[in-house]
Amino acid sequence: MTASERQPEPPAEEEEWRVEYWRKNLRLMVVLLTIWFVVSFGFGILLVEQFNRIVILDFPLGFWFAQQGSIYVFVVLILVYAVRMDKLDDDYGVSERDEEGQRL
Amino acid sequence: MSPIALWTLIFIVLTFGLYIGIAWRSRVKETAGFYVAGQGIPTVANGAAVAADWMSAASFISMAGLIAFLGYDGAIYLMGWTGGYVLLALLLAPYLRKWGKFTVPEFVGDRYSELVRTIAAGAAIFVSFTYVVGQMRGGGIVFSRFLGLEVTGGVAVAAAIIFTYAVLGGMKGITWTQVAQYTVLIIAYLIPAFAISQTFTGFPIPQVTFGQVLQELNTLQAEFGFDQYIEPFTARPRLDVFLVTASLMVGTAGLPHVIIRFYTTKSVRGARYSAFWALFFIALLYTTAPAIGVFSKFNLLDQVSGTEYDELPEWFYNWEATGLLVWEDADGDGIVQFTGDDDNELTVDNDMMVLANPEIAGLPAPVVGLVAAGGMAAAMSTAAGLLLVISSSTAHDFYFRRIKKEAGERERLLVGRIAMAGAVVVAAFAGVNPPGFVAQIVAFAFGLAASSFFPVIVLGIFWRRCNAAGAAAGMLTGLTFTTAYMLATLYFDVPHVLGISPEGIGAIGAIVNFVVAISVSLMTPPPPAHLRQMIEDIRYPAKVRRAPTNPIRET
Numbered sequence: 001m002t003a004s005e006r007q008p009e010p011p012a013e014e015e016e017w018r019v020e021y022w023r024k025n026l027r028l029m030v031v032l033l034t035i036w037f038v039v040s041f042g043f044g045i046l047l048v049e050q051f052n053r054i055v056i057l058d059f060p061l062g063f064w065f066a067q068q069g070s071i072y073v074f075v076v077l078i079l080v081y082a083v084r085m086d087k088l089d090d091d092y093g094v095s096e097r098d099e100e101g102q103r104l
Numbered sequence: 105m106s107p108i109a110l111w112t113l114i115f116i117v118l119t120f121g122l123y124i125g126i127a128w129r130s131r132v133k134e135t136a137g138f139y140v141a142g143q144g145i146p147t148v149a150n151g152a153a154v155a156a157d158w159m160s161a162a163s164f165i166s167m168a169g170l171i172a173f174l175g176y177d178g179a180i181y182l183m184g185w186t187g188g189y190v191l192l193a194l195l196l197a198p199y200l201r202k203w204g205k206f207t208v209p210e211f212v213g214d215r216y217s218e219l220v221r222t223i224a225a226g227a228a229i230f231v232s233f234t235y236v237v238g239q240m241r242g243g244g245i246v247f248s249r250f251l252g253l254e255v256t257g258g259v260a261v262a263a264a265i266i267f268t269y270a271v272l273g274g275m276k277g278i279t280w281t282q283v284a285q286y287t288v289l290i291i292a293y294l295i296p297a298f299a300i301s302q303t304f305t306g307f308p309i310p311q312v313t314f315g316q317v318l319q320e321l322n323t324l325q326a327e328f329g330f331d332q333y334i335e336p337f338t339a340r341p342r343l344d345v346f347l348v349t350a351s352l353m354v355g356t357a358g359l360p361h362v363i364i365r366f367y368t369t370k371s372v373r374g375a376r377y378s379a380f381w382a383l384f385f386i387a388l389l390y391t392t393a394p395a396i397g398v399f400s401k402f403n404l405l406d407q408v409s410g411t412e413y414d415e416l417p418e419w420f421y422n423w424e425a426t427g428l429l430v431w432e433d434a435d436g437d438g439i440v441q442f443t444g445d446d447d448n449e450l451t452v453d454n455d456m457m458v459l460a461n462p463e464i465a466g467l468p469a470p471v472v473g474l475v476a477a478g479g480m481a482a483a484m485s486t487a488a489g490l491l492l493v494i495s496s497s498t499a500h501d502f503y504f505r506r507i508k509k510e511a512g513e514r515e516r517l518l519v520g521r522i523a524m525a526g527a528v529v530v531a532a533f534a535g536v537n538p539p540g541f542v543a544q545i546v547a548f549a550f551g552l553a554a555s556s557f558f559p560v561i562v563l564g565i566f567w568r569r570c571n572a573a574g575a576a577a578g579m580l581t582g583l584t585f586t587t588a589y590m591l592a593t594l595y596f597d598v599p600h601v602l603g604i605s606p607e608g609i610g611a612i613g614a615i616v617n618f619v620v621a622i623s624v625s626l627m628t629p630p631p632p633a634h635l636r637q638m639i640e641d642i643r644y645p646a647k648v649r650r651a652p653t654n655p656i657r658e659t
Contacts, residue, residue: 017652022643029194036190040183045346048176048336058315063334066179067171067394068311071186071387078193078383082376085198089373093652094644096371104371 021092028084032077040070108422108463111473112250119288119477120265123484126284127269127277135516138274139206139496145279145368151381153279154365156286156481157489158185158356158382159389160235161242164289164482169457171397172404175331177339178397184352186383186390191357191558193379197366199565201375202642204367207493208360208557209501215564215635217572218505223579225501227556228360232490232497233531234549235361239487240535243480245455248426250476256536262484263532270488270528271521275368278488285481290388292478296462296471297392300399303465310395317398324405330444333398340605347608354614355550358558361486361493372645400457403464408450409442416440419463428453491531495524548590551606555582555613563621565643568636570621573628578621586613 043051044066051062059068089095096104136143145153163185171178200211209228213221240259247258269277301310304317321333331338337345356362365382366375407417413431423429430451431440442450459479462471499520556579563570563578590606592598604612630636 018640018644025643032194033190036187040187041346041349044179044183045342045349052334052336057312058318060318060334062336063176063318064315066176066336067182068391070183071391074186074190075380075383075387077190078376078380081194082373082380085376086373089645091652092644093650094646095650096373096646097650103373 017092021088021094024088025085028081028088032081036074036077039065039073044070107469108472109251111470112476113473115470115473115477116251116480119284119481122284123265123269123281126280127273130276130280131272134513135206135520137276138517138520139367139492139500143204143368144370145276147369147374147377148381149283150279150365150369150374150378152286152385153282153368153485154362154378154382155385155389156282156289156485157365158362158386158486159289159482160486161239161245161479161483163389163393164293165242165245165458165479166454167458168393168396168400168461169452169454171394172401172457173452173454174339175333176336177345178394180340180345180348180352182390182394184349185356186386187349187353188356189379189383189386191353192362192366193376193383195562195565196357196363197375197379198372198645199642200363200561201366201369202372202645203638206364206367206500207496208363208561209497212557212560212564212575213501213505215638216560216575216631220560220572220575220579221501221505223576224557225497227552227579227583228497228501229494231359231549231553232361232493233527233534236487236490236494236527236531237534239483239490240531242455242483243487244535246459246476246479246483250473259532259535262480262487263528263535266484266488266491267525267528270491271524274520275492278492279368281488282485285485286385289478289481289485290385292474292481293389293392293458296465296467296475297396297399299467299471300461300465301395304399310399311391314395314398317402321398321402321405324402325444328405328409328443329447333401341603344600344603344605344608347604347611351554351608351610351614352550354558355552355554355610358553358556358561359549360497360553360557361489363557363561364493364496365489396458396461400461400464404452405442407464408440411440413438413440417464419460422463423456423460426456428456487531491524491527494527495520498527499523548587551586551590551610551613552583554610555586555617559614559617559621563618563625565639567622567625568639569630570625571628571631574621574623574625577624578617581620582613582617585616586610589613 043062048062048066051065052060054061056064086095098104167181170181200208203211203214205211205214207225207228209221209224212224240262243262244255244258247253247261248255251258253261269281273281297310298308301313302308305313307313318334325331325333336342340348366378369375369378408420413433420429424431432449432451434447434449435441440450441447459475462475499516499522503519503523504516559582560570560575560579564575586609589601589609589612593600593606
């Protein structure tokens with residue numbers, strides 16, 4: 001952002017949406033990172049023996065999470081983040097769009 | 105010329121021609137094009153380019169072999185080298201794209217201070233350089249096995265091709281070439297895997313079927329004195345598996361040649377979706393690798409162990425000739441003993457498994473040639489991305505930021521190209537004469553990236569209060585701590601504390617960096633107002649706010 005676009009001291013009301021947008025962003029982030037941790041470090045490493053007692057399609061589940069499942073979950077987590085952030089950006093009017101309102 | 109050499113030559117010439125053609129079409133004339141491709145790369149293409157950039161010769165050639173010998177513990181690479189993208193996508197990529205300049209040292213330099221910029225530029229060059237040497241080496245292996253060239257000649261050919269398209273096209277040329285290279289490498293990786301899965305189980309998707317072989321492999325491994333394949337923590341204790349995985353994840357998110365790719369997208373939104381596509385494309389290979397590991401380990405035990413030397417399949421002698429497969433008849437009975445105990449007579453190099461896999465499975469010569477071209481694509485795409493970071497850090501962060509600030513567009517571009525050319529020559533030389541410590545040095549690259557870049561960038565985005573003194577102190581203590589532990593354990597025979605290996609120390613180094621950066625920041629004055637404004641700006645994607653579709657007063 002250039003200096004001319006910058007508001008020197010935004011009024012309090014202007015500030016309110018910024019705080020709320022950021023808080024929702026952080027909340028989404030924490031939820032997704034918790035899943036990230038539980039699936040990989042939790043199921044795949046810390047609890048691997050317990051999960052290995054369950055066998056699905058010939059795969060012991062702990063081994064499967066460590067070598068397959070966690071990777072699938074990672075892909076889904078990023079997709080969920082990108083889609084949810086599109087909505088959040090629109091909700092607060094900060095999505096990037098050109099003059100015709102098309103997404104950049 | 106054998107059919108395999110002929111087909112390899114055909115595929116390598118075809119793909120190299122393709123890369124050069126693409127580079128010629130996308131040659132650039134200005135610095136923004138050279139460093140960040142004019143920020144106009146479509147999202148899916150950028151994702152494929154990131155995937156090719158990220159998946160190195162190590163991922164393509166070595167990883168499945170490593171996993172085959174580590175069993176469960178191979179998960180450190182599978183989770184470690186993919187989980188970092190979640191951190192990248194959620195914590196770094198969108199914000200760095202919003203701020204939007206050329207390099208990682210640029211961000212920390214603007215956010216903190218010139219000192220931090222210099223430390224970061226030095227670390228970026230070191231990390232990228234250690235990495236690029238391995239790529240040149242990987243290219244050399246492909247040439248020497250499949251074309252019978254000397255490694256020197258092979259590396260020289262690979263370097264000349266990279267030189268042409270990287271210097272000509274900069275980031276733009278590199279990105280479009282990497283899209284082509286991703287296509288080549290993923291086809292080359294998946295075709296043999298699908299074929300093998302089909303032969304073994306009658307169903308072509310290896311991700312689904314390799315579980316069926318696990319049980320037989322476990323039995324076979326037990327028979328020959330190996331640990332059970334799925335048994336966790338045979339190679340490393342649990343704490344170390346945890347820390348190595350964490351170090352690789354955090355290191356991935358801190359690697360300059362990965363981060364820089366998110367500057368090339370059209371928008372912040374593009375950076376988020378690029379991260380998704382990148383991991384999607386990476387996952388295609390990473391979920392296949394453990395299946396290849398299982399199938400090839402099974403084949404190796406099944407076909408080789410306990411067989412008389414004269415009756416071995418043809419591929420065995422081919423690979424013996426490369427020195428990647430070594431048999432010493434210790435008991436002189438002429439039978440190959442491949443076991444997990446002291447009777448073992450066979451040494452199998454990890455680098456052999458993927459390249460030899462189609463031959464072991466009896467696939468036709470064109471498939472073998474395609475796999476060779478895929479290995480080359482993986483090595484070259486990563487090398488090109490790394491060379492761009494070395495070039496931009498030298499020319500941009502050192503030369504223009506520290507030496508000559510008023511250089512014009514033409515001069516900036518010229519110096520960028522000269523730095524790139526210099527980097528290619530030095531990397532090729534190091535690829536031919538690798539320093540003895542190359543294997544260990546990759547652990548350094550991740551440990552250093554984890555303990556230096558990641559914490560200060562995350563703090564720079566999420567914590568306004570973090571200041572220059574904190575960042576500099578954090579980076580220096582993180583780096584010193586990590587390097588000291590690595591040197592002590594690798595070279596001075598200091599025992600591993602709590603079983604933590606040098607590969608795993610980066611995660612602790614990152615925590616040290618965080619703690620020091622936060623403490624020092626709190627003890628020193630907060631950053632000036634214009635920096636707090638900069639942080640505020642990067643948190644919101646749009647330059648100008650529009651009417652919200654869901655205004656907060658109505659919620």
